[in-house]
Amino acid sequence: MTLTVQQQETLRAAIQDGLPLTARPYATLAQQIQASENDVIGQIQHWLDDGLIKRMGIVVRHHAIGYSANAMVVWNVPDELVDFVAEKMRVFPSVTLCYRRPRRLPDWPYNLFCMIHGRDRHWVLQQIEQLVQHAELQSIPRAVLFSQRQFKQTGGRYARVG
Amino acid sequence: MRGSAETQQTDLALDALDRQLLNRLQDGFPVCDRPYLAVAREFSIDEDELIARIQRLLDTNVLTRFGPMYHAERMGGGLSLAAMAVPVEDFERVALLVNSLPEIAHNYARDHDFNMWFVIATEDRDDVAAVVKKIQALTGYTVYNMPKIEEFYVGLRFAV
Numbered sequence: 001m002t003l004t005v006q007q008q009e010t011l012r013a014a015i016q017d018g019l020p021l022t023a024r025p026y027a028t029l030a031q032q033i034q035a036s037e038n039d040v041i042g043q044i045q046h047w048l049d050d051g052l053i054k055r056m057g058i059v060v061r062h063h064a065i066g067y068s069a070n071a072m073v074v075w076n077v078p079d080e081l082v083d084f085v086a087e088k089m090r091v092f093p094s095v096t097l098c099y100r101r102p103r104r105l106p107d108w109p110y111n112l113f114c115m116i117h118g119r120d121r122h123w124v125l126q127q128i129e130q131l132v133q134h135a136e137l138q139s140i141p142r143a144v145l146f147s148q149r150q151f152k153q154t155g156g157r158y159a160r161v162g
Numbered sequence: 163m164r165g166s167a168e169t170q171q172t173d174l175a176l177d178a179l180d181r182q183l184l185n186r187l188q189d190g191f192p193v194c195d196r197p198y199l200a201v202a203r204e205f206s207i208d209e210d211e212l213i214a215r216i217q218r219l220l221d222t223n224v225l226t227r228f229g230p231m232y233h234a235e236r237m238g239g240g241l242s243l244a245a246m247a248v249p250v251e252d253f254e255r256v257a258l259l260v261n262s263l264p265e266i267a268h269n270y271a272r273d274h275d276f277n278m279w280f281v282i283a284t285e286d287r288d289d290v291a292a293v294v295k296k297i298q299a300l301t302g303y304t305v306y307n308m309p310k311i312e313e314f315y316v317g318l319r320f321a322v
Contacts, residue, residue: 059227
């Protein structure tokens, strides 16, 4: 690893808006930070190995590919059962995300959140029914929050620019 | 896109190869000197064609991002989901204000009393609280901040 801290910061900022669409994108980045292509490849690989970058890839706007029904299903699970219930949700095929979050009492009693994406609401609701059966969640209070509109999807920005 | 405009619905004409590419690229992208060439070869197409297709998928808003997916917390950043209960008649005004902040990564209207749900992403993990305060001051409504306590790994992936 031969990039200076300054070069690393500049590189991080340079790629946060996306990888250059040039035949040698890592060489393009290298030019911007006055380093070698190999150093840039080594640095990015290092960030991947370290988990700072989860992966290189894409974020698909799910509405654009027909996944227009998106339900956030929230559950009020007794604290001591959260891990047990989450494990059953996690492996259910149509669950796409699962998080434990804090309750905000008295207004918000729910502490376990999962997402189910599908092509229409009817299918998503069927999936939720199946999940309830599969994980025996009949007694767990829940709410289903379908998305109505998406206002903004930019992905996070974590690197300083400039 | 800022403001009250919804994310633009595009007239999509994805062909079979586009769909295969979207599936392939969700699994990752190579870190080597000619990464487009490496992926193009998997599909027996030219490097230039792959680049042009990715460019088009970005231009038409099918992709919102192509590049590194950062692990916010390990980068020292802050990431949280927050919600507000906004009266319907005031929703547009509040959406404009919330979306105008660069720390708001995405924002959804959902059908519940808690009807606005957004992700706050900050460079510094300590800045989330300040963003919450700022939104409350700007809008006059309570922001319910619900950062994740634990993530149960699923692996979000869409078959296209």
